[in-house]
Amino acid sequence: MWLVSVLGPLLKLYFCGIRVLIYQMLNKSFTLPALTKQNGRVAIVTGGTRGMGYETARHLASLGMHVIIAGNEREEGKVAVKKIHGEGTSGKAEYAFVDLTSLKSVRQFAQSFRDRGLPLHLLVNNAGTMLVPEQRTEEGFEFHFVLNYLGHFLLTNLLLDILKRSGRPGFCSKIVNMSSATHYAGIMHMDDLNRKICYSSHGAYAQSKLGLVLLTYYLQEQLTAGGFSVTVNAVDPGMVDTALYDNLWSLAQAMKKPVAKILFRTPAEGASITVYAAAASEMEGVGGCYLYNGEKRESSESSYDAELQAKLWKTSCELVGIKSP
Known part of the structure; x- marks a missing residue:
């Protein structure tokens, strides 16, 4: 039982990775179309101090947006803001602290933003972690689940x-949610979302990314039904050469370095699909999509399960202590 629970998600996840690498070997990276200026619009980008989050923040600021980089690395945040302003961007960048593994911190960040009285035109739920050893937060949540999914669920609400x-x-x-092809290997263990039984870092990661796709579809349906001018999309950046892969097994890590130089996308290339969802004219008013390499793709079969979407939403509301509308 334990072997199946651990090896199953691992094999599925690496199979997904191989498929993505083959695709990237045979296809060019997505190139952004010309984008209109976004002057005066306000954006929050979580995990924007490095990697794809930084490249997303940098590009949005170049379009004239006021970008708030939200993350838990204060020094990195200051450096990121300085670099963006040093490029002579037409927009504005600033850093604000938030620890997405702490629901208390998420609430403090959200309240601080609310107190400023600013509008919010774009929320990029980008921050994430991958394949970290089993650990629990002070509030008792599994690390992948809370950082990749639940913290963003609360922030969004x-x-x-x-x-x-x-x-x-x-x-x-x-709203742009950063998912991954690994969501195809994900299974929502609704009776064990914190993975206390037969823990697998691979399974936990894939589950968290599936959660973001389920959230995307459910929330878009509710917003559309309510007549609100808010769109929600999930994006898949492909395999990108970032620090996310630092937790691979030693052998896989050694193999990753030469492969990444040839087949992985750069952080800027990975961020392009997020920027596309956030600012492309053809995405105006379009929501409920799973985007990969500039195209709308079919996500996993389970991600379209309306009953599972509703159940995850309700359970998530209970976990973070908010009322389900």
């Missing part, structure tokens, strides 16, 4: 009313 007020027809507010 705490800022949702501002997003609703800030959007209007033709100029929708947008």
Whole structure:
């Protein structure tokens, strides 16, 4: 039982990785189309101090946006802001602390933002971790689950009313969730979301990324039904050469380095699909999509399960202590 629970997710995840590498070997990286200026629009990018998050923040600022880089690395945040401003960007960048593994910290960040009275036109739920050893937060949550999914679930809900007020027809507010091809290998263990039984870091990671796709579809349906000018999309950046892969097994890590130089996307290339979802004119008013390499793709079969979407939403509300609408 233990062997199946651990090896099953591991093999599925690496199979997904191989498929992505083959695709990237045979296809060029997505190239962004010309984008219109986003002057005066306000964005929050979680995990924006490095990697794809930084490249996303940098590009959005170059389009004229006021970008708030949200993360838990203060010194990295200061450096990121300085670099962006040093490029002579037409927009504005600033750093704000948030620890997405702490629901208390998420609430403090959201309240601090609310107190400023700013609009919010874009929320990029980018921050994440992958294949870390088993660990629990002070609030008792499994690390992948809370950082990749649950912290973003709470943040989105705490800022949702501002997003609703800030959007209007033709100029929708947008939520972009960073998923991954690994979600195809994900299984939502609704009776054990914190993976206390037969822990697998591979299974926990894939589950958290599937959770973001389920969240995307469910929330878009609710927003559309309510007539709100807010769109929600999930993006898949492919395999990108970032620090996410630092927790691979020693052998896999050794193999990754030469392979990454040839087949992996750069952080800027990986961020392009997020920027596309956030600022491309053809994505205006378009939500409920899973985007990969500039195209709408079919996500996993389980991600379209309406009953599972609703159940995860309700359970997540209970876990973070908010009322389910």
